[in-house]
Amino acid sequence: MSNRSVLQVGPLKPSLAQTLQDDYAAYVLPDEPTEFLAEHGAEIRAAVTSGRTGVNAELMAALPNLGAVVNFGVGYDTTDVDAAAARGIGVSNTPDVLxxxxxxxxxxxxxxxxxxxxxxxxxxxxxxxxxxxxxxxxxxxxxxxxxxxxxxxxxxxxxxxxxxxxxxxxxxxxxxxxxxxxxxxxxxxxxxxxxxxxxxxxxxxxxxxxxxxxxxxxxxxxxxxxxxxxxxxxxxxxxxxxxxxxxxxxxxxxxxxxxxxxxxxxxxxxxxxxxLPHVASGTVETRAAMEELTLRNLNSFLESGQLVTPVQVPVTASG
Missing domain, CATH: 3.40.50.720 (NAD(P)-binding Rossmann-like Domain)
Known part of the structure; x- marks a missing residue:
């Protein structure tokens, strides 16, 4: 890619993190992000994260051109979906495959x-x-x-x-x-x-x-x-x-x-x-399918601005 527009937020499946590095030259959000965000925040168009980390409203505010939060996993409650909706930021997850x-x-x-x-x-x-x-x-x-x-x-x-x-x-x-x-x-x-x-x-x-x-x-x-x-x-x-x-x-x-x-x-x-240590989706087959769908969402957004499996935000109840 000609510019670095992808940000990894939190730890991810090692092969997914490696693909983000190799194919997208993705940044990785540091533990102390203030200086990084001041220098690179405006470059980021898509953040890739998981249900264990997510993207909060404060981080969204520091990424003024963020258009999508691409979530590895079906759960996305750690991402502030209300803030995302208010900013016009799409959120995707990986339903069905797990x-x-x-x-x-x-x-x-x-x-x-x-x-x-x-x-x-x-x-x-x-x-x-x-x-x-x-x-x-x-x-x-x-x-x-x-x-x-x-x-x-x-x-x-x-x-x-x-x-x-x-x-x-x-x-x-x-x-x-x-x-x-x-x-x-x-x-x-x-x-x-x-x-x-x-x-x-x-x-x-x-x-x-x-x-x-x-x-x-x-x-x-x-x-x-x-x-x-x-x-x-x-x-x-x-x-x-x-x-x-x-x-x-x-x-x-x-x-x-x-x-x-x-x-x-x-x-x-x-x-x-x-x-159990949160292993419900933890099989080789399912995690591979989750990774593939995560990357499809990322690619689709970067190419067309559309997510493959967008979630409806804001979400306020079960179902």
């Missing part, structure tokens, strides 16, 4: 949490099977009542998989889906009160902050399980930990947390809690 792997992870977490496979594995490795006898009985997964918060692409894929397990599916969204075969419930509290397992698949952002509140967790109850593959911000993490510590919730399977990579210490010793 739906299957994230849905697979949700089902895997549900199986592991209810059946305690990871805990059983630790039991055997610690020599406890021979010393203490059989592992305690666990909960059945098939034919359970499952509630899904956020019946978008990923939520629908989770529902399809769990239907094959004979599960009864209900859901909460901003609005009922006319073509959905599943039962719509008008509030998260009402949904939680009627299910055995609550799966969180809602988008992150201000509109869903702590949508799974202490009231929702209490409604799920002592025999209920929470599975979260969405964003840590969607769940009141303090309330969740307190409920698990007090025995007011049967268990939880969590791929995301409020302050990643920090996980509440209390969860680490609980056999009824499965914790």
């Amino acid at each position: 739906t299957d792997c994230v849905a697979d992870t949700a089902v895997g977490l549900m199986l592991d949490t209810l059946r305690q496979f990871s805990a059983s594995d630790r039991y055997v490795r610690a020599g406890r099977w021979t010393a203490e006898g059989n592992y305690p009985l666990t909960r059945q997964v098939s034919n359970t009542r499952v509630g899904i918060i956020g019946l978008g692409r990923i939520g629908s894929a989770i529902a399809k998989r769990l239907s094959a397990f004979g599960c009864t599916i209900s859901y909460h969204n901003r609005h009922a889906k006319d073509d959905s075969p599943y039962t719509y419930v008008g509030s998260p509290v009402e949904l939680a009160a009627g299910v055995d397992v609550l799966v969180v698949a809602a988008a992150g952002g201000a509109g869903t902050q702590k949508l799974v509140s202490s009231e929702v967790i209490d409604a799920l109850g002592t025999r209920g399980y929470l599975i979260n593959i969405a964003r840590g911000s969607v769940v009141d993490e303090e309330a969740l930990v307190a409920a698990l510590v007090d025995g007011r919730l049967a268990g939880a399977g969590l791929d995301v947390f409020a302050d990643e990579p920090n996980v509440p210490e209390a969860l680490l010793s609980m056999d009824n809690v499965v914790v």
Whole structure:
């Protein structure tokens, strides 16, 4: 490229970062950016980032010619979409390509949490099977009542998989889906009160902050399980930990947390809690597809000013 108009914001998949360097001569935003932005801010037309970093309003203001935030990942709640909309800045993400792997992870977490496979594995490795006898009985997964918060692409894929397990599916969204075969419930509290397992698949952002509140967790109850593959911000993490510590919730399977990579210490010793390091989309195939779509968005914007998979901003709720 004849000019350096691309900025990498935050760490990215190594091969993607290398392509940005090799093919676009991209700048990398330094940790102390003031001097860099003063010198180069006006050159930047596109910022490439991820859901773990994002582009805030302050950075947008320092990039007066920014036209697009190209996001590696489906979640973009770390980018200030309201500020982007106000400035006419497009935002893209990578939908669809990670739906299957994230849905697979949700089902895997549900199986592991209810059946305690990871805990059983630790039991055997610690020599406890021979010393203490059989592992305690666990909960059945098939034919359970499952509630899904956020019946978008990923939520629908989770529902399809769990239907094959004979599960009864209900859901909460901003609005009922006319073509959905599943039962719509008008509030998260009402949904939680009627299910055995609550799966969180809602988008992150201000509109869903702590949508799974202490009231929702209490409604799920002592025999209920929470599975979260969405964003840590969607769940009141303090309330969740307190409920698990007090025995007011049967268990939880969590791929995301409020302050990643920090996980509440209390969860680490609980056999009824499965914790994953935000790996729901972490397969070779999915990450390659995400990278390819990220670059298609970047190329399309630089060539035509249009994004391939733009998101609708501002976004204020799940779905």
